[in-house]
Amino acid sequence: GEDVEQSLFLSVREGDSSVINCTYTDSSSTYLYWYKQEPGAGLQLLTYIFSNMDMKQDQRLTVLLNKKDKHLSLRIADTQTGDSAIYFCAEMNNNAGNMLTFGGGTRLMVKP
């Protein structure tokens, strides 16, 4: 079945850029998503990218997609302490229903 992998942990200093990486195996992925989960809260959709795009920018967030390598990244510019959370990468294959397959999440810690 599909597999989505992320590194477990990332630590950055406030004001630096953060880059969270994700790899996936399903070459038929239609959409790829980034969700944010703060402690004790649900999953908040941050951004998404369609598989025929290679980049999407939304304010401080930049998503890069390398479809050949099945690699997705989320760059957060000027990282703030409020960005500390777990970030989940997810992929959807429209041909398999609208189900999301999630990575294990990357815990981002932002130090002041």
Next chain:
Amino acid sequence: DAGVIQSPRHEVTEMGQEVTLRCKPISGHNSLFWYRQTMMRGLELLIYFNNNVPIDDSGMPEDRFSAKMPNASFSTLKIQPSEPRDSAVYFCASTQSGQPFSGNTIYFGEGSWLTVV
């Protein structure tokens, strides 16, 4: 819009008791998902409904788990009898399937935090 609404937000119950989790999807959404989140297994899809019909329940762990969607605005996930290993956060999510690119976004509720002792 109020978003996906789940209840209860927190529940502590004794082993063997029945647990019912509830979800109200976003109005107009026709697909609903139940996910479970644990430290060990991360986010797992339990079951997926489209137009109130269960499409894929292969993620439901065992017969103690059942889910229903009697109408477009309500779904339940029931565990009977509950066991300590069912302790997890259960998320409900919804989307409007069949929409073009901008509409295929899945929105999550805040989760139901279940502890079985």
